[in-house]
Amino acid sequence: MDRLIYTAMTGARHVMEQQATVSNNLANATTNGFRAQLDSFRAVPVMSDGLPTRAFVVDSTVGSNFAAGPMQTTGRSLDIAIREQGWLAVQSADGSEAYTRNGSLRVNENGLLQTTSGQTLIGDGGPIAVPPDTNITIASDGTVSTVSTEFQPGPSNVLGRLKLVNPPTAGLLRGDDGLFRQADGTPAQNDPLVRIVDGVIEGSNVNPVDSMVNMISLARQFDMQMSLLKNAENNAAKATQILALG
Structure with missing residues (x-):
């Protein structure tokens, strides 16, 4: 159960951080000479005495997009x-x-x-x-x-x-x-x-259309992580009921 909680929790946190990056890019879509900030995610397994079944989501900041603007x-x-x-x-x-x-x-x-x-x-x-x-x-x-x-x-x-x-x-x-x-x-x-x-x-090298599509995708990813946390809560509640009957 804790594997699901850790994965969903770290995933949701970094999705929120990437949403902040995309929002900042959108806010500067009309800023002269602005360079878009780039982020990416990667999964890092948690090493322990047992099997490496846990994984954290880590935000890997690529840097900035240095392509010229219009x-x-x-x-x-x-x-x-x-x-x-x-x-x-x-x-x-x-x-x-x-x-x-x-x-x-x-x-x-x-x-x-x-x-x-x-x-x-x-x-x-x-x-x-x-x-x-x-x-x-x-x-x-x-x-x-x-x-x-x-x-x-x-x-x-x-x-x-x-x-x-x-x-x-x-x-x-x-x-x-x-x-x-x-x-x-x-x-x-x-x-x-x-x-x-x-x-x-x-002008800015931010593409507003791509940024808006990315915001929608990130919002759906965040909803998915919240659903996983809710499923973990429901599973824990059902497991408690089964143990209480026993």
């Missing part, structure tokens, strides 16, 4: 997208370096170039400060230039170059803030081969 043309000069592989380096809330594919940019009230999520972009010499009354252009290699709107035509002024990196995806870990970092904690090196496209934004 590209959407916006025509906005502060919308950029990474061509193929690569990442934008940003400064996270704790001051550490992190990486994102969200190329929807803005200039904050202090004149710093940031993502729309509030992370400051890192350049070759640190954060990039944009002077007022200027138009911003970003070249394919990440060079940020401005042209004054007070003079026609105004001179071009190079402010710096965005830090573009391309670390191995196997060594990247997703943080609670949704940003990626290297597993060893060291900053990635600038990769001159990474290129960007301006006027284009990369």
Whole structure:
């Protein structure tokens, strides 16, 4: 009886955890540059003095789906997208370096170039400060230039170059803030081969239809585990009645 209880209990718990992962993916189906999180299950037998008849369900986190999301043309000069592989380096809330594919940019009230999520972009010499009354252009290699709107035509002024990196995806870990970092904690090196496209934004690589189908499947799996626990309870009650008659 306890074999059934342990298997159903661990199965139901990890189904709930995977439902939370799929729900998070669905919630970010419209988040620019979002990478879907992947989970999988595996059965692990419980080794004891007797026969290995018990098995636990273990959630094996595969990681993230690093496939590129759909590209959407916006025509906005502060919308950029990474061509193929690569990442934008940003400064996270704790001051550490992190990486994102969200190329929807803005200039904050202090004149710093940031993502729309509030992370400051890192350049070759640190954060990039944009002077007022200027138009911003970003070249394919990440060079940020401005042209004054007070003079026609105004001179071009190079402010710096965005830090573009391309670390191995196997060594990247997703943080609670949704940003990626290297597993060893060291900053990635600038990769001159990474290129960007301006006027284009990369969407999320989450497929809403597949995620909804997965949610329905997980809900049915959870109901099945609950049915197994109910059957175990009924079997225990009947066994108690038989023992009482004896």
